[in-house]
Amino acid sequence: MSHLHIPDGLLPFWLWGSGLLVALVLLVLSGRAANPQRVAYQGALGGLMLAANALPIGPLEYHLSLAGPIGILLGPLGAFQAAFAVSAILALLGHGGLTVVGLNTLVLGAGAAVARPVYGVLARVMRVPWAMAWSTAAGQAVAGGLWLAVVLAAARPWGAPPQAPSHLERLVAFAFPLWLLGLAVESIVAWGIGRFLERVHPALLPGGLTVRAEAP
Amino acid sequence: MNDPLSQLDYCASVGRSPWHRATALGKLLLALGAIAIAVFAPTLRLLVATHAVVWVLATSSRLPGRVVLAAAGYPLVFSALFVASRWDGTLATPLVLVLRPLTASLTAAWLVGTTPYPDVFAPLARVLPRSVGDGLFLTYRALFALLARAERLVRALRMRGGLGGPPRQRLAHAGEGLGTLVVHGFERSRRLYATMLLRGHSGRVCGCRHYAEWSRADGWVVLTAAVLALLSVLLWRAT
Numbered sequence: 001m002s003h004l005h006i007p008d009g010l011l012p013f014w015l016w017g018s019g020l021l022v023a024l025v026l027l028v029l030s031g032r033a034a035n036p037q038r039v040a041y042q043g044a045l046g047g048l049m050l051a052a053n054a055l056p057i058g059p060l061e062y063h064l065s066l067a068g069p070i071g072i073l074l075g076p077l078g079a080f081q082a083a084f085a086v087s088a089i090l091a092l093l094g095h096g097g098l099t100v101v102g103l104n105t106l107v108l109g110a111g112a113a114v115a116r117p118v119y120g121v122l123a124r125v126m127r128v129p130w131a132m133a134w135s136t137a138a139g140q141a142v143a144g145g146l147w148l149a150v151v152l153a154a155a156r157p158w159g160a161p162p163q164a165p166s167h168l169e170r171l172v173a174f175a176f177p178l179w180l181l182g183l184a185v186e187s188i189v190a191w192g193i194g195r196f197l198e199r200v201h202p203a204l205l206p207g208g209l210t211v212r213a214e215a216p
Numbered sequence: 217m218n219d220p221l222s223q224l225d226y227c228a229s230v231g232r233s234p235w236h237r238a239t240a241l242g243k244l245l246l247a248l249g250a251i252a253i254a255v256f257a258p259t260l261r262l263l264v265a266t267h268a269v270v271w272v273l274a275t276s277s278r279l280p281g282r283v284v285l286a287a288a289g290y291p292l293v294f295s296a297l298f299v300a301s302r303w304d305g306t307l308a309t310p311l312v313l314v315l316r317p318l319t320a321s322l323t324a325a326w327l328v329g330t331t332p333y334p335d336v337f338a339p340l341a342r343v344l345p346r347s348v349g350d351g352l353f354l355t356y357r358a359l360f361a362l363l364a365r366a367e368r369l370v371r372a373l374r375m376r377g378g379l380g381g382p383p384r385q386r387l388a389h390a391g392e393g394l395g396t397l398v399v400h401g402f403e404r405s406r407r408l409y410a411t412m413l414l415r416g417h418s419g420r421v422c423g424c425r426h427y428a429e430w431s432r433a434d435g436w437v438v439l440t441a442a443v444l445a446l447l448s449v450l451l452w453r454a455t
Contacts, residue, residue, distance in 0.1 A: 007291030009255045009316025010298050031345030039347045040409040043354020044401030048394070050355055051362045066394070073398065081348055085355040092328050092336065093221060094287040094321035098251055174297060188384055192391015193398065201399045 006151065008097030015153055020102030026109070027084055030077040038078065045070050046082035049108075053086055053095075065182075067143060068136025069190045071112025072119045073204060079112030080105070103150055111143030116206070123207055132194030137187040144179040151175060220286040222360065224329045227279050231330060235277045237433035240335035240426070246437050246444075247327040253448055254319035260308055262451035267319045269444060274322050279329040287325035291317035335427040358404070362397055369393045 052064040071079040087104035090096050096104055119135035197204055257263040274284050295317050299310045333356050341349025373379050378389040
């Protein structure tokens, strides 16, 4: 639930405009560190993220975001670029708005950016699947918090004073259980990914000696 | 091939309407203009008129109705949430909250359903940082290969009983399945990079200029843009 489903025309200009601006600045800064081989790997994992975001697995178009695992595997900068590609393509397919691309990138990118350093710490004290699950949960918590903040800001009509609590309560009542559910689902899936990679291809995980030698 | 994503992609390549023959750059600018009007329209009349124009675009592009409705109707659930949170007892507010996103998503579906992806991404890649522009192409390219692989994976999981049991177990199995896709993605990226080098990769994925090759069909794009501009002038302040 870290992807903003909010379509075009519902958010105030200051919100989506500033989101787009911040995302573009971060993209320019992160773009300097990428090489073509790295971009090919980002594209492959971005495709996985896009497939997860595009395929609903439950009611209300519910789907995975995979921001945490992709952030762990690509690192914050690579994951941020992948998040932008995913958000832009989804917007072109009518899934989320074009004006919300910047905010979507920031929300997805924040989840990914938080997961990697948390994983770095946890992987020293617990096994890979659990480290992956808990760091994904941390990333989801941050991304979900940002998501909720944007939704609450959007719920306020343009230029109007703060709304009656009942309206905001309705939104929070709707969003909070979904957020918790998303956090649990993403963490368990991340646990499965970590378990598989630990057994089959540990070189892809960050932190190992072989990772630096093999992974792009 | 049954999901709307794949069908839109297929229609973009095989469609024969005038919109399919028009250049990507013109359609991209028209789409951005239509979305800007939908987002900033100060009056309901202008919004309704723009919405009608976009429906004309979508129906004349001969895209399958089911695909257009699936893509365009996506925002309805979330618009309903906003309608509920901003309900003021009038008809105008819910109409605006529904028509704005619907117009924008219908425009996006029309654009993507009438333009092959390299032509849509090429102008965007020109204005984005190089690695980000390349990422758009590579991500989209990887999507359909991964979707097909994921479909086979789900079938295999189902046949072997991997989708039974409690939700926690099913999700963990799904995660392990995604792990295979990560490994596949890594191997695929290595092959792709080797291919890029063999073909003399110049540092940018797409150098095609088809997106700006103007044709007669662009007259329809110009005409639609003129209609939208006229409507904006006439209805911007109409009450």
